[in-house]
Structures are given as C-alpha cells and as structure tokens.
Amino acid sequence: MKCIFKCTLYVLFIMIFTYSCKPADYWYGEYAANGEIYYPGRIDSLSILPGNKRGMLRLRVSTDPQTSSLKVYLRNSLSSAYTVASYPIESGEHGMIKQIPIDNLVESTYTANVYSFTDKGDSSRAVTASQFIYGTSYNNTLINRTASSIDKTKPTQIIIIFDKESNLPREGTFYPMQYTEVRYLTNTGDSTTVKLTPWEFSVPVPDIKNPSDISYRTAYKPVISSLDYFYTGYKTIQLK
16 A cells, blocks of 8 residues: 555656646647647747837747747726737747837736737637836926036036936936936037936036027936836026
8 A cells, every 4th residue: 555655656746847847838738528639839928118108028939839920919907908919920939039019009007918829720828918108197207307507617618517316226226317418509500419327417518609508308217128218308508
C-alpha cells in the first residue's frame, strides 16, 4: 500500500513539474468526445501605452507557428460596446514584440482583450490589459512654471530666472514635469528655443534681441510610458 501511495505521489510530482516548465504561451489540445480541441498559443506581456487620445498595444506574439492573426476587442469605461479589429501576424513576428497603434480614443480607461487566431479560425484564450488614456481634462490640470526675473547683470549674457520647484524627487527619477522651453528672437530675427529641466532654475538666452518678447511653456508626461508630451499654454514676459 505504501508503495502504491509513493508511486502516486511521484507521478503527480512529475506531472506538475512538466506543466510548470512550459512557457506562458504554450499551445495545447484538450480531448473531448468528438476529438481534439486545439487552442492556439496566447500572446504574452500585453500592455497599453497611453498617449494624448491615442494608445499603443505592446505585446509579445506567441511562438505557436500556426497563429496567423490577432483580434483585439477594445472598450472604454464610458461605454459597454466593444470595437473589434484584426491584425496579421507577419513573417518573423512569432515570439517577438509587436506594437499596434490605436487612434481616435477618448479620455477614459480602456480595456483590451487580445486573442490569437489560426487560418482555420481556432482561437486562443484571451489576454487582457487596461490603461487610462489622457486628453484635454488632464491637460487642463497642468501648471506652467513661473519666470520670476531676468538677470541683465551682463548685457551679453541675459539669463531667465524661474521659481524653484518644490518637493522634487532625486534627479533621474521620473517626475511628470519634463522640461520648460523658452522661445525668443535673436539679433538676426531668428526664433530660437532653449530648455531647462525641473531641477534647473535659470537658463541663458544667448544673442537675444533687446527689447523683445520671451515666451515659455512647460511639458509634462502623466506616466513614464506616455507616448506624448502634454503642454501648458505659453506665458510671455518682456525684455526691455
């Protein structure tokens, strides 16, 4: 009896170990009364990269060579309806990262269900990801930096001074405020732009025309994976 019990445990251990060693996108068959049911390999590592009323699906295509297309069911939190689109799996894409742009979105949370298909119409199990897509409402919350003064101590080296940002993380750590760009005219009449990071509070404007207007705005990213920058409106100061 003990021998049978030990043998049973050994067989179960082998089965569990074998299953755990299979990759996440392993395709498999189940046997039913009417024969084999084939499930193609699923995609892996699905994410939605957000942008300004657009996004990008990023995924790893299954290594299953029989998969030939992907079908994406997409819906947002403002509606229960799905939009459905199919995308071919090109030669050489199996096991590789694939990116699919999705445009004309609204500002809301989107959920994508992605299936792999074969030419025969066999479908994999779904892989799901969700992400908030940003737009006008987010843009309206952004605050421009403040140019507090113009240092004219050296007439040939004008410097714009900005208020220091408070509560900044360590430089190199992601921070939604990305940079401030300053636009001005040179003595030759050309428009030039210089930038400063949130950790900087002054920026020189070489060869600036005097007198002239100086405009500046600040760029943000809501998350590090954002496809787009979001900008405040311009503010203008005068060099006299």
